[in-house]
Amino acid sequence: MMALRELSVQDIPLGMAFKKMAGWNQLPADWEILLSLSQGGSYLATWQGKPAGTVTTIQYPGPFSWIGMVLVDPQYRGLGIGTGLLRAAIDYAQSTGPVLLDATPKGRKLYLTLGFSDICPLERLEADRLAIPSRANDPHIIPIRPDLLAACIEYDRLHFGARRDGLLRALWSNAPDYGWACLQDGKVKGYCLGRPGSRFDQIGPVVADDTVTARALLLAAARNIPGKPVIVDIMSEQIRWRSWLLELGFTVQRPFTRMSLGEWAAQRDRSGQFAIAGPEFG
CATH class of the missing domain: 3.40.630.30 (Gcn5-related N-acetyltransferase (GNAT))
Known part of the structure; x- marks a missing residue:
């Protein structure tokens, strides 16, 4: 069973472990920035009590919120954890206005089902x-x-x-x-x-x-x-x-x-x- 709690600076080592599994580029300093900008909507997911995934939500004053760092431990994929994290972040962020994110091709398919629409293409x-x-x-x-x-x-x-x-x-x-x-x-x-x-x-x-x-x-x-x-x-x-x-x-x-x-x-x-x-x- 999945449960969510607020993501904190004490969870940065877990976030670093998840991002390493995904081959991403962040350092602990990046997680610190994300959490310093988050007024809520950033969560750690657990599955049967074990850490399983993350999402971050940051608020840019007035116009919109930004969702990122949607990460799920590979051994817990396919259980709806990523979708659960996203829905929780969206529920929080929508109360203050539009929600934006930058999606990978795989993630884009999920975001379309949640009501997101394309703004523009990006490339790394x-x-x-x-x-x-x-x-x-x-x-x-x-x-x-x-x-x-x-x-x-x-x-x-x-x-x-x-x-x-x-x-x-x-x-x-x-x-x-x-x-x-x-x-x-x-x-x-x-x-x-x-x-x-x-x-x-x-x-x-x-x-x-x-x-x-x-x-x-x-x-x-x-x-x-x-x-x-x-x-x-x-x-x-x-x-x-x-x-x-x-x-x-x-x-x-x-x-x-x-x-x-x-x-x-x-x-x-x-x-x-x-x-x-x-x-x-x-």
């Missing part, structure tokens, strides 16, 4: 080694400083459709070398962040006024990655951006689909979103 691109061009002298691309972070957060709100102060501050604090901004005439024209992972380092989010700025930001961050494979999760609609990444040395690892449950309009213009923070964050 991977590179073992990047041939990074020599650094260009662009005075507008600068490291994100503490005094610049607030402006980047506001810039992000205009493109993402919600404030995600806690997430962006945590990403920058955990990996400041991956934090870069484009500043022109005192105004932010783009920014990027990144984070280390157990299998890859990840660049994202990358948010910018145009493709040229997005390229410069990604290159600035990539120069600081210490010889590890790199991933970037992109909006597949950004055709020029995608083509440039493939030329740079990235290959397609796997697709995702951004999905929503409930009325959703804030991200209809996604032209400034070049890379997401990750499917667990949006």
Whole structure:
């Protein structure tokens, strides 16, 4: 019999064990961020008293909630645990507005049965080694400083459709070398962040006024990655951006689909979103 209880920081070792079984990339710091942003709707499932799966729900103030980290121990699959976790998270999250998530192809089939609809396609691109061009002298691309972070957060709100102060501050604090901004005439024209992972380092989010700025930001961050494979999760609609990444040395690892449950309009213009923070964050 399945039972649910609130997921806590004490459960992070269990979450890490589940994500390792799934071959995912998270570190304990990522679970800490997720739980710090969750006001409820994050659960640990047990089956006959034994830990069996997880789901996380984070709230972006006002507009919507985000569901992620739907993980089930392989020995308990086929028992309805994943569906039970999702239904519990959805029941919690729907009380505050629309619910969003980024789905794998297998997960998408389940989410469609629960009432979700597609927003847009995403792809994870991977590179073992990047041939990074020599650094260009662009005075507008600068490291994100503490005094610049607030402006980047506001810039992000205009493109993402919600404030995600806690997430962006945590990403920058955990990996400041991956934090870069484009500043022109005192105004932010783009920014990027990144984070280390157990299998890859990840660049994202990358948010910018145009493709040229997005390229410069990604290159600035990539120069600081210490010889590890790199991933970037992109909006597949950004055709020029995608083509440039493939030329740079990235290959397609796997697709995702951004999905929503409930009325959703804030991200209809996604032209400034070049890379997401990750499917667990949006």
